[in-house]
Amino acid sequence: MTGSMGKGLLLLVAAGLFLVVNIAANSVLTGARLDLTENGLYTLSDGTRRILTGLPDPIHLRLYLSPALAAGTAGMAPHVARVRDMLREYARVADDRLVLEIISTPPYSKGEDLAMGDGLRAIAAPGSRTSLFFGLVAQGPGERREVMPFLVPAWEPSLEYDLTVMIQRVAHPDKKRVGLLSTLPLTGVKASVLPGGRKEEPPWAIATALEKQYEIKSLETTAEQIPPDLDLLLVVHPQEFKDSTLHAIEQFAFAGKPVVILADPFCQAQGNATPYLAVSNPEKLFHGWGFEMVAERVAGDLKAAKRIRFNSVHTGSQLVNHPAWMDLGQEHFSHEDPATRQLDLVTLISAGILQPRAAGQVPAARLIPLITTGPQGGRYDIGALGPSSTPDRLIRDFKPEGTLVLAARIAGPLPSAFPDGAPVGAMNLFKADRKEGHIPQSPADLKLVVVADCDFLQDQFWVRTVTVLDLPVAVPYAGNARLLLNLLDHLTGNDDLIGPRSQVRSGAARPFVTFQLMREQSELRFQEKRQQLNQRLVETQQRFLKLQQERPEADKSDTLTPEQKAEIETFRMDILMIREQLREVQRQLNQDVANLQAWLKFLGMGLMPLLLGVGGLLLGGYRVRRNRGTAARLAE
Amino acid sequence: MLRNIRMIFRREMGGYFATPIAYVFLVIFLFLSGIFTFYVGNFFEREQADLYAFFSHHPWLYLFLIPALTMRLWAEERKTGSIELLFTLPLRPVEAVLGKFLAAWCFTALALALTFPLWLMVASLGQPDHGVILASYIGSLFLAGGFLAIGSCLSALTRNQVIAFVLAATVGLGFILSGHAMVLDFFSGWAPTLVVDTIASFSFLTHFEAITKGVIDLADVIYFGSLMAFWLFANVVVLDSRGGD
Incomplete structure (x- = not known):
């Protein structure tokens, strides 16, 4: 009895130790991590570290957070965790120069009033009228403050840059x-007050x-x-x-x-x-x-040609390469210059x-x-x-x-x-010495x-606007703005922000390139067929007109000649045939994609179980035979 | 000590492959992973070159598959009486526990490694972040280790494998749900953020999802490590107190 009580106590102590170790690890070990992501997305850049360690005055960060969001409402739990982790990392790096306070804002709480008072923006919880807050206020000495009214998930790729800029603006308000x-x-552009004047832009x-x-x-x-x-x-x-x-x-x-x-x-x-x-x-x-x-x-480059959708009267809408519009990758930038060293994609037109x-x-x-x-x-x-101008001609x-x-x-x-x-x-109209100054x-x-x-x-x-949780959000997909901002930062002697800016990934999405290529190729085939159809239409019209012109003047009535009727019939058959071909191209694409998906499903889901099953059966059969053989030998 | 652990490890691994159990388990694991990835996780509809659809369902997959693996670890030994034989050997319970646990963990690692065609597939379709996938595999292995340690300990409590399965699945569910929105919602209305965070921090989900983002945080490693250590320690204590009963 005493022994089992002692063991129960031992288990309780072990459980307590488990709790304490983890609570301590969660609050103390906020920076010890191995970032395996390709672009080191979760590692603070040197620029941010320099800004944080060089903060002249302490800055208070207040993160307002609705518990429902942290718990996963609107699918935001990972984003909330990422922001919280990053802010903790900021506070850790800045030591006592940055004080982080996380304020919970459950419905009708004091935290909610504080959030409103701090200028935060609430969004409505999906399917209810509850207000959700997830905003950040950075407060420096005196009246210096910056507010991010709501931390939208779509900004996550540029989170470090946005936070660093915010902190720098509070630290150095000028x-x-x-x-x-x-x-x-x-x-x-401001709207013109005059009638017919410019509209506001x-x-x-x-x-x-x-x-x-x-x-x-x-x-x-x-x-x-x-x-x-x-x-x-x-x-x-x-x-x-x-x-x-x-x-x-x-x-x-x-x-x-x-x-x-x-x-x-x-x-x-x-x-x-x-x-x-x-x-x-x-x-x-x-x-x-x-x-x-x-x-x-103007300059052009076939290899860097931007892929665009081109509309033409003759060929309709087509995906084509435009050699004078260039998507320039890393190999086009100077690797020695701090402003361009970390760029990955800039589009020049x-x-x-x-x-x-x-x-x-x-x-x-x-x-x-x-x-x-x-x-x-x-x-x-x-x-x-x-x-x-057409891209085709430019390529030619x-x-x-x-x-x-x-x-x-x-x-x-x-x-x-x-x-x-x-x-x-105007300023030196009457100046005698134009070289003065x-x-x-x-x-x-x-x-x-x-x-x-x-x-x-x-x-x-370089940027597209999407709506996230009812908020319009600008999401960059090329580094055009980064090019200009890097140049300005470097020339004004503020290189620290170039690092965090390079953490911004242009386009966090990783699409299925294979399917995209298949669709593009199919689209090309589709366009080819459509072009054929247009070409036949033009030829038929010409033949039809020719037949009409060849008719004797007296016979140019509204009724069609047998040749014209035959021509129309041929054309009608042509249209039907090409339409069938167009449908076939579309069907083929769907079929190709479906076939590929089926193969991949088999590869990902069925291949290994099949090999294991067959292997297991063969091995089992071998073992049974071997055991029977051994048993027979023993019987003899 | 190491020699004894190795001996138990070999005995267990041999045991897995001596019967069709190992093959059946592997086939079911691989097939269900595929179902979750392609049909529940909408892999093709998402059109993203990552393995989120695959890994995001691992906690739920393990919730039933790992107890199926662990239910026999000790319960079977008790039922057949081989546990008495085992402890007549010059072997300490901790060595037996570690040997069995490591064998089961290696076996799960093998199952996980056999999902490599999914990695190849996603690499052929686009340009995935291989670091994230590697981290996710590591996270999944930790997660499996957590479930295994729980299952191993609870299997030692009974001689009935079904009870061992149900117990392991129930406790595993508790460890998953403590980070799930429906449980946290219950607390988030009235409890301070610190309490909600603490409850969430003991969840498999919170730590596993953190690792699957591509970052292996020391706190996550400590969580899984201490969780396994605690349950394996409890396993030893249970064996010590109950012996071959």
Whole structure:
């Protein structure tokens, strides 16, 4: 009795130990982990670590969380766990500089009132009227605070970046100031008060992404002076800028301030279908500095051609490769430059070609390529991209010539493009000495980057908006915004955010590529058949007309001749036959997919059990025979 | 000690394959995994190159299959009386418990390894994150170890295999459900987050799902390790107190 009581006690102690060890492990060991994910998704980047360990003042993080969400309502349990884990990791790395408080917000609780008071947004629980909270508030000293009203699961791929930006904004509330000199409506358009005036347009997603980190100051495109207190100047689509504006841009750069120029030989974002009217190529500056964006030419690359859906009157909607629209992967980026080193996919649309250019007294500038085509890049006349252009023709006319530079850093020192000093403008109309205050040469450590494309900033080429739990969420699928933000961060001396940004995976989805390819091939076959059908229709119409024309004038009545009737009958039969073929293509695809799925199901589900079953039976049979043999021998 | 454990391990492994039980178990495990993956988990409809549809059902698969494997571990020995024979050998209960547990765990690992065609299949269809799949296999192995330790201990309590099965499945269900929404919902209305978190933290689901994301946290390893240690210790205590009864 005493023995069994002692053993019972021993078991109780062991159970208690099990509880204590696990509670301790859950609260103490929040960082010891082995991250096996391909991209180290759960490991904080060095940039984030530097920001966290360098926090000047303590920051309080308040995570408001409805217990129902943690328990799995709306399928959010893994996301909630991920956010909580990451915040704990942040607090661990930052030590006492970051205090994390998790506030439970069950319905009608004080936590719910606090969440509302902190500016959080509630969503309705599926199938009930209960409010659910999952938001974050970062509070620094004084009034400094940032709020994420609801942490949407779709943001999970960029979670580290978003959290780090939030913390940095609270830690360093003075955002760097970026001057925006743009002829494209990046920051949106306000509705005109005049009747028939412009409609309101929302800001581009790129502007929203920039404003998270920078204070954007929009400048007039006729500005003759760039405010010297700006930390960086971003020039977008500098179309027909006056010399005085170009001079102001140059002098800002020559004063040692960073400048990013996005020029474009054919800016489709401008909405003008005629390429020659959608050019921005500040030749005065570029030529004066010793390089050029080749006039009226755009780059192409067959291997990097973007796959697009192309609509044509003749062939209908088709999936085709567009060689002047390029999906550029890692091999196209400079691996030495911090801004491009970690990029994985950027889409450039009819980008220009940058190259050195010596002219007269001006020596050729040194371009340090950031983005290039592949070794088989080629060029097109922008006329080839006009309204009548087709991707097929572009592929046919392509002539590979080598690697072409699409974006580059320009090394200093550069001579001024205005050797005679400031051009005459409104501000210096009466100035006697136009060289007064003019900087004739850039510093050696010039901070100038030129990208020969503007279209990549357009939402349609890098981000899609989806609705998650009734909230519109921008989900990037290409790294276009990352390219620009990396450039801005690096040029303004803030490299720490490049690391966390690279943790953002462009497209966390891993689709079945095999099925996609099968569908695409089938679609091609479908298009081919449809083209055949159209071709036959045209031929029949022509034959029909010919027969009609060949009829004697007196006989051109409404009734059809036997030849015309036969022609129509042939055509009708043709249509029926091709329709049958079209259905067959579709049926074939479904059949192919179904067959593949059946095979895979057999491989995944049936093959091993079958082999084991057969193997087991054979082995069993062998054993039975062996045992019988042994028994027979013993009997003898 | 190691020699004795090895001896029991060999005896057990030999026992599995001496009868059709091993083959039947493996075939059922592989076939049910496939059913869960393709029909319940909608593998093809999801069109994602991962094995989420496969691994997400493992707790439920193990809930019935592992007790079927463990129910005979001790109950059969008791019923046939071979347990007395076993303990006449110069063998400590802890060695017998570990030997039997390791054999069962290796056998489960073999079953799991035989699902490799699924990994090949998903790699042929797209570009899966192989790190996540590897972590999921490791997590699944830990999960199986947890179920096995529970089943082994409860099998030692009875000579009736059916009772051993029911007991193991019931306790296993408790360990799954403590992290399930329907149980946590019950607490989340009134209990503080810390309590809800603690209850959830003792669930197989919470730890297994955390590992299947691709991250092997030391806390998860400690959880499964301590869980196995506790139940195997309890197994030894039960054997010590009941002997061959």
